[in-house]
Amino acid sequence: MKKAVIFDMDGVLVDNRDIHIEAFEILCTKHGLPFDREKILRSFGQLNEQIFEALLGKGVLTPAQVQEYGIEKEEIYREIFAKKIEPANGLIDLLKDLKSRGIKISVGSSGPLRNVQYVLDRCGIAQYFDAISNGDMVSKGKPDPEIFLLAAKLLGMEPEDCLVFEDAFVGIEAARRAGMNVVALATTFPKEVLKDYDMVISDFSEIDGSIVEKF
Numbered sequence: 001m002k003k004a005v006i007f008d009m010d011g012v013l014v015d016n017r018d019i020h021i022e023a024f025e026i027l028c029t030k031h032g033l034p035f036d037r038e039k040i041l042r043s044f045g046q047l048n049e050q051i052f053e054a055l056l057g058k059g060v061l062t063p064a065q066v067q068e069y070g071i072e073k074e075e076i077y078r079e080i081f082a083k084k085i086e087p088a089n090g091l092i093d094l095l096k097d098l099k100s101r102g103i104k105i106s107v108g109s110s111g112p113l114r115n116v117q118y119v120l121d122r123c124g125i126a127q128y129f130d131a132i133s134n135g136d137m138v139s140k141g142k143p144d145p146e147i148f149l150l151a152a153k154l155l156g157m158e159p160e161d162c163l164v165f166e167d168a169f170v171g172i173e174a175a176r177r178a179g180m181n182v183v184a185l186a187t188t189f190p191k192e193v194l195k196d197y198d199m200v201i202s203d204f205s206e207i208d209g210s211i212v213e214k215f
Contacts, residue, residue, distance in 0.1 A: 001212055001213050001215075002103070002161055002163040002181070002212040002215055003103065003104060003157055003161040003162075003212075004103060004104040004105070004106065004152065004155045004157040004161055004163070005098055005103055005104070005106075005163050005164075005212065006105075006106045006107070006108040006133075006148055006151045006152070006155075006162050006164045007105070007106070007107055007164075007165045008045065008107075008108055008109055008164070008168070008171050009107055009115070009116055009119055010045065010109065010110075010111060010167075010168075011044070011045070011167035011168060011187045011188040012088065012166065012167050012185055013087065013088055013091060013107070013119055013120075013125070014081075014085060014086070014087065014088055014119055014123065015088055015187050016077075016081060016085075017041075017044060017187065019077060019080050019081045019084070020040075020044070020077055021040055021041070023073050023074075023076040023077035024040050024073060025037075027072060027073045027076060031069070033055075033056060034055070035055070036055060039054050039055050040054070040055060042054065043055075044170075044188055045110055045167070045168030045169075045170045045171040046141045046142055046170055047110050047135050047142075048066065048069075048073065048074075048135075049066045049141075050141050052066055052069065077115070078114075078115070078118055082122075085122045087123040087125060088187075088203060088204055089203040089204060090203050090204030090205030090206070090207075091123075091125070091204045092125065093208070094204045094207065094208065095128040096128070097208050098128075098209045099128055100209065101212070103212055104130050104131075104156075105129050106129060106130060106131040106133060106151040106152075106154060106155050107120070107131070107132045107133060107134065108133045108147045108150075108151040108164065108175075109132075109133070109134050110134075110135045110142055110147065110171075111134060111135055112135050112136050113132070113134045113135075115134075116132055116134050130154075130155055131151060131154035131155050132154075133147050133148070133150040133151035133154060134147075135147070137150060138150060141170075142168070142170040142171050142173070142174040143169075143170040143171075143173035143177065144174060144177070145177040145178035145179075146174075148162070148164060148175050148180060149178050152178070152180075159178050159180050160179055160180070162180045162181075163180065163181050163182075163183065163212060163215055164178075164180045164181070164182045165185060166183075166185070167187045167188040167189070168188055172194075181198050181215040182197055182198050182199075183199045183200075183211065184197040184198075184201075185200075185201060185204075186201070187203070198215065199211075199214070
Protein backbone atom coordinates (compact mmCIF):
# COMPACT_ATOMS: atom_id res chain seq x y z
CA MET A 1 0.00 0.00 0.00
CA LYS A 2 1.26 3.47 -0.89
CA LYS A 3 1.63 6.07 1.85
CA ALA A 4 1.81 9.16 -0.36
CA VAL A 5 0.45 10.48 -3.63
CA ILE A 6 2.19 13.00 -5.89
CA PHE A 7 0.15 14.91 -8.45
CA ASP A 8 1.63 16.54 -11.49
CA MET A 9 -0.24 19.80 -12.08
CA ASP A 10 -0.67 20.68 -15.76
CA GLY A 11 -3.05 18.19 -17.36
CA VAL A 12 -3.66 16.51 -14.00
CA LEU A 13 -4.96 18.89 -11.33
CA VAL A 14 -6.37 21.00 -14.14
CA ASP A 15 -7.00 20.29 -17.81
CA ASN A 16 -4.97 23.12 -19.29
CA ARG A 17 -2.89 21.71 -22.14
CA ASP A 18 -4.49 23.92 -24.78
CA ILE A 19 -4.21 27.02 -22.58
CA HIS A 20 -0.44 26.57 -22.34
CA ILE A 21 -0.16 26.02 -26.08
CA GLU A 22 -2.23 29.13 -26.77
CA ALA A 23 0.02 31.15 -24.44
CA PHE A 24 3.12 29.97 -26.31
CA GLU A 25 1.51 30.86 -29.64
CA ILE A 26 0.66 34.39 -28.45
CA LEU A 27 4.20 34.86 -27.12
CA CYS A 28 5.85 33.58 -30.31
CA THR A 29 3.64 35.73 -32.53
CA LYS A 30 4.39 38.82 -30.46
CA HIS A 31 8.18 38.32 -30.63
CA GLY A 32 8.46 36.91 -34.15
CA LEU A 33 9.50 33.45 -32.98
CA PRO A 34 8.60 30.27 -34.88
CA PHE A 35 5.65 28.40 -33.39
CA ASP A 36 5.07 24.66 -33.77
CA ARG A 37 2.19 23.11 -31.85
CA GLU A 38 3.49 19.56 -32.25
CA LYS A 39 6.93 20.41 -30.87
CA ILE A 40 5.35 22.01 -27.82
CA LEU A 41 3.00 19.08 -27.35
CA ARG A 42 5.88 16.61 -27.47
CA SER A 43 7.72 18.56 -24.78
CA PHE A 44 4.62 19.14 -22.62
CA GLY A 45 5.42 18.66 -18.95
CA GLN A 46 8.98 19.97 -19.16
CA LEU A 47 10.55 23.19 -17.91
CA ASN A 48 10.08 26.27 -20.10
CA GLU A 49 13.77 26.29 -20.97
CA GLN A 50 13.42 22.75 -22.32
CA ILE A 51 10.32 23.69 -24.31
CA PHE A 52 12.02 26.77 -25.82
CA GLU A 53 14.97 24.58 -26.81
CA ALA A 54 12.65 22.02 -28.44
CA LEU A 55 10.82 24.81 -30.26
CA LEU A 56 13.72 27.00 -31.37
CA GLY A 57 16.86 24.89 -31.10
CA LYS A 58 19.70 24.71 -28.61
CA GLY A 59 21.42 27.99 -27.81
CA VAL A 60 19.11 30.19 -29.91
CA LEU A 61 17.95 32.08 -26.81
CA THR A 62 20.28 33.36 -24.12
CA PRO A 63 19.56 32.34 -20.52
CA ALA A 64 18.31 35.88 -19.90
CA GLN A 65 15.91 35.65 -22.85
CA VAL A 66 14.65 32.25 -21.68
CA GLN A 67 13.88 33.72 -18.27
CA GLU A 68 12.26 36.84 -19.71
CA TYR A 69 10.11 34.96 -22.24
CA GLY A 70 9.25 32.31 -19.67
CA ILE A 71 7.91 34.90 -17.22
CA GLU A 72 5.94 36.60 -19.98
CA LYS A 73 4.48 33.33 -21.24
CA GLU A 74 3.28 32.37 -17.75
CA GLU A 75 1.65 35.78 -17.32
CA ILE A 76 -0.21 35.25 -20.60
CA TYR A 77 -1.19 31.74 -19.48
CA ARG A 78 -2.61 32.90 -16.15
CA GLU A 79 -4.56 35.72 -17.80
CA ILE A 80 -6.17 33.34 -20.31
CA PHE A 81 -6.80 30.57 -17.78
CA ALA A 82 -8.43 32.87 -15.22
CA LYS A 83 -11.65 32.75 -17.24
CA LYS A 84 -11.80 28.95 -17.44
CA ILE A 85 -9.94 27.43 -14.50
CA GLU A 86 -11.58 24.62 -12.55
CA PRO A 87 -10.31 21.46 -10.82
CA ALA A 88 -10.16 18.28 -12.87
CA ASN A 89 -13.27 16.11 -12.84
CA GLY A 90 -13.40 14.00 -9.66
CA LEU A 91 -10.27 15.57 -8.18
CA ILE A 92 -11.75 17.11 -5.03
CA ASP A 93 -13.56 13.92 -4.04
CA LEU A 94 -10.31 11.98 -4.49
CA LEU A 95 -8.30 14.48 -2.45
CA LYS A 96 -10.84 14.31 0.38
CA ASP A 97 -10.79 10.51 0.35
CA LEU A 98 -6.99 10.34 0.36
CA LYS A 99 -6.79 12.74 3.31
CA SER A 100 -9.38 10.72 5.24
CA ARG A 101 -7.09 7.70 4.84
CA GLY A 102 -4.07 9.58 6.19
CA ILE A 103 -2.28 9.68 2.84
CA LYS A 104 0.30 12.41 2.35
CA ILE A 105 -0.17 14.51 -0.79
CA SER A 106 2.24 16.64 -2.82
CA VAL A 107 2.41 18.50 -6.10
CA GLY A 108 5.28 17.49 -8.38
CA SER A 109 5.16 20.01 -11.23
CA SER A 110 7.59 21.50 -13.73
CA GLY A 111 5.62 24.73 -13.48
CA PRO A 112 6.96 27.69 -11.47
CA LEU A 113 5.75 28.14 -7.89
CA ARG A 114 3.55 31.09 -8.87
CA ASN A 115 1.61 28.88 -11.30
CA VAL A 116 1.23 26.10 -8.73
CA GLN A 117 -0.07 28.48 -6.08
CA TYR A 118 -2.38 30.07 -8.66
CA VAL A 119 -3.95 26.71 -9.49
CA LEU A 120 -4.23 25.51 -5.89
CA ASP A 121 -5.76 28.80 -4.74
CA ARG A 122 -8.14 29.33 -7.67
CA CYS A 123 -9.37 25.73 -7.46
CA GLY A 124 -9.75 25.89 -3.67
CA ILE A 125 -7.59 22.81 -3.06
CA ALA A 126 -4.46 24.18 -1.35
CA GLN A 127 -5.48 22.75 2.03
CA TYR A 128 -5.17 19.17 0.78
CA PHE A 129 -1.46 19.39 -0.05
CA ASP A 130 1.31 18.71 2.43
CA ALA A 131 4.15 19.77 0.13
CA ILE A 132 4.95 21.39 -3.22
CA SER A 133 7.82 20.41 -5.50
CA ASN A 134 8.01 22.74 -8.50
CA GLY A 135 10.18 23.85 -11.40
CA ASP A 136 11.76 26.69 -9.42
CA MET A 137 13.22 24.17 -6.96
CA VAL A 138 15.08 21.83 -9.34
CA SER A 139 18.01 22.06 -11.72
CA LYS A 140 16.83 19.30 -14.07
CA GLY A 141 13.39 19.01 -15.64
CA LYS A 142 11.42 15.89 -16.47
CA PRO A 143 12.16 13.18 -17.60
CA ASP A 144 14.84 13.55 -14.93
CA PRO A 145 13.32 12.24 -11.66
CA GLU A 146 14.51 15.18 -9.53
CA ILE A 147 11.06 16.78 -9.13
CA PHE A 148 9.47 13.57 -7.87
CA LEU A 149 12.38 12.61 -5.64
CA LEU A 150 12.21 16.06 -4.07
CA ALA A 151 8.46 15.69 -3.52
CA ALA A 152 9.01 12.39 -1.71
CA LYS A 153 11.73 13.96 0.42
CA LEU A 154 9.51 16.90 1.36
CA LEU A 155 6.80 14.43 2.42
CA GLY A 156 9.29 12.41 4.44
CA MET A 157 8.63 9.34 2.28
CA GLU A 158 10.74 6.83 0.37
CA PRO A 159 10.18 6.83 -3.41
CA GLU A 160 8.71 3.33 -3.36
CA ASP A 161 6.00 4.55 -0.96
CA CYS A 162 4.72 7.10 -3.50
CA LEU A 163 2.13 6.87 -6.27
CA VAL A 164 2.25 9.46 -9.04
CA PHE A 165 -0.55 10.83 -11.22
CA GLU A 166 0.82 12.05 -14.56
CA ASP A 167 -0.41 12.86 -18.05
CA ALA A 168 2.76 13.47 -20.07
CA PHE A 169 5.29 10.94 -21.34
CA VAL A 170 8.24 12.85 -19.85
CA GLY A 171 6.50 12.95 -16.47
CA ILE A 172 5.65 9.26 -16.53
CA GLU A 173 9.27 8.45 -17.38
CA ALA A 174 10.47 10.73 -14.56
CA ALA A 175 8.23 8.99 -12.03
CA ARG A 176 9.38 5.56 -13.15
CA ARG A 177 13.02 6.63 -12.95
CA ALA A 178 12.28 7.79 -9.42
CA GLY A 179 11.14 4.26 -8.57
CA MET A 180 7.46 5.17 -8.25
CA ASN A 181 4.28 3.61 -9.64
CA VAL A 182 2.31 5.78 -12.06
CA VAL A 183 -1.34 6.24 -12.92
CA ALA A 184 -1.60 7.92 -16.32
CA LEU A 185 -4.41 10.36 -17.12
CA ALA A 186 -5.62 10.49 -20.71
CA THR A 187 -5.96 14.26 -20.79
CA THR A 188 -2.97 15.35 -22.86
CA PHE A 189 -2.62 12.12 -24.83
CA PRO A 190 -5.27 9.49 -25.74
CA LYS A 191 -5.70 6.25 -23.81
CA GLU A 192 -4.51 4.06 -26.67
CA VAL A 193 -0.98 5.48 -26.49
CA LEU A 194 -0.85 5.19 -22.69
CA LYS A 195 -1.93 1.55 -22.48
CA ASP A 196 1.45 0.18 -21.33
CA TYR A 197 1.51 2.03 -18.00
CA ASP A 198 0.53 0.75 -14.54
CA MET A 199 -3.00 2.10 -14.88
CA VAL A 200 -4.71 4.51 -17.26
CA ILE A 201 -7.81 6.56 -16.44
CA SER A 202 -9.80 9.20 -18.28
CA ASP A 203 -10.28 11.27 -15.13
CA PHE A 204 -10.43 10.97 -11.35
CA SER A 205 -14.13 10.06 -11.29
CA GLU A 206 -13.05 6.52 -12.22
CA ILE A 207 -11.18 5.94 -8.94
CA ASP A 208 -11.23 6.69 -5.21
CA GLY A 209 -8.74 6.70 -2.36
CA SER A 210 -8.46 2.91 -2.41
CA ILE A 211 -6.16 3.35 -5.41
CA VAL A 212 -3.25 3.44 -2.94
CA GLU A 213 -3.97 -0.20 -2.03
CA LYS A 214 -3.54 -1.46 -5.59
CA PHE A 215 0.23 -1.02 -5.82
